[in-house]
Amino acid sequence: MRAVEALFFDVFGTVVDWRTSITNEMKNFAGARGLDADWAALADHWRGLYQPAMEEVRAEGRGWVILDTLHGENLDKAWAAFDLPALDTADRKHLVAAWHRLDPWPDAVAGLTRLKAGYIIAPVSNGNIALITNMAKRAGLPWDVVLGAEVARAYKPMPEAYLNSAAAIGRAPEHCMMVAAHNDDLHAAKAQGLKTAFIPRPLEFGPGGGADVEPTGDWDVVAESFEALAEELEL
Amino acid sequence: MRAVEALFFDVFGTVVDWRTSITNEMKNFAGARGLDADWAALADHWRGLYQPAMEEVRAEGRGWVILDTLHGENLDKAWAAFDLPALDTADRKHLVAAWHRLDPWPDAVAGLTRLKAGYIIAPVSNGNIALITNMAKRAGLPWDVVLGAEVARAYKPMPEAYLNSAAAIGRAPEHCMMVAAHNDDLHAAKAQGLKTAFIPRPLEFGPGGGADVEPTGDWDVVAESFEALAEELEL
Secondary structure, three states, rough: OOOEEEEEEEEEOOOOOOHHHHHHHHHHHHOOOOOOOOOHHHEEEEEEEEHHHHHHHHOOOOOOOOHHHHHHHHHHHHHOOOOOOOOOOOHHHHHHHHHHOOHHHHHHHHHHHHHHHOOEEEEEEOOOHHHHHHHHHHHHHOOOOOOEEHHHOOOOOOOHHHHHHHHHHOOOHHHHHEEEEEEEHHHHHHHHOOOHHHHHHHHOOOOOOOOOOOOOOOOEEEEEHHHHHHHHOOO | OOOOOOOEOOEEEOOOOEEEEEEEHHHHHOOOOOOOHHHHHHHHHHHHHHHHHHHHHHHHOOOOOOOOHHHHHHHHHHHHHOOOOOOHHHHHHHHHHHHHOEEEOOHHHHHHHHHHHHHOEEEEEOOOOHHHHHHHHHHOOOOOOEEEHHOOOOOOOOHHHHOOOOHOOOOOOOHHEEEOOOOHHHHHHHHHHEEEEEEEOOOOOOOOOOOOOOOOOOEEOOOHHHHHHHHHOOO
């Protein structure tokens, strides 16, 4: 495993607990305005529109669009689906930026700090650079470099998302390891020659939410936290 | 000045002492091979080919090429100009990567660490992402995000190099400050609406080498080190 020089991290679900964070943002926003809804359900609905929106970009029917833009469009749809009163521009902007304010899982900062001592650590996320940078600054995620969709100009699981990220840091794919809580991300990374580490996050979609808990591929590492990953990688 | 949210750093000459580093790399390389030349002069010659090579890309007569590629081509020219024996592939690669191993000026790491507490700190360099990432990892430069030529797909001083870097982190140009030892970089940044900080590095080109020592524009800050810049920015 010493041939690995860089660790690529999925972010939403793997590094940060988007569901709890978005639900709490919604509750705080709603509380000040007397709005009522099942905010966790709205968070799930909003997140559920993520893959179809990216697919419009991946399928090339639509030109390149950053995730902030897709989050805004999807918020409009989710808001309407829950029969909530229309958002003004400032409120819409505030809620879209909630994805810049997600809290990390408890092991994330300590684990990344440890992993950084031995590897280049980089987000390879579908989040845009501003989102990932603001999130890291707020949460203390010690990335060496921000890679991913906006640098690669491709959304995962497109091959270019992995290959262009590896090329950007001048590494062959086999010297990079994708770290994710999602088997599909790892299958796509492995198909391009990257090493793989599966870190299940059973509560990503809430209790009984159906997160990936078992590996569905022959991943190089399976560990229950970033700290356990550091152990596996002998740091 | 509190409206500034991000500090953009020129790297070659402003953060790192490329001339001493490249000269020492050359001496070490040559010593093991019994080669002799004025290595500081070769470093200067190599660096002197930098702007003309980028101009071929900027003028759009040539498609996008990363700086590592230009450094390799320029090394071939410099090597020939000094009548040195041809380099094999591994040696050429080793010397091109010397630009990934530049040492920072003495105040750089401590100053950046302090500035990071109050601002997003990002290289906005003509160096490619791999070069900047490897340099940062080796030298301990604590960047929040790597911006610059490869993210912007434009070499400074093209307007897009500054504007696309600001846009990548979701900031208006006036909320970004360009920090550089070169007046021409600051003139170009200011023309796009960025704030400016001039940090002269009198020894960039060696003693009497003609580095910029006086500001030629009305820069927002003039300071003699990154630590002094942190003082000016009230950190």
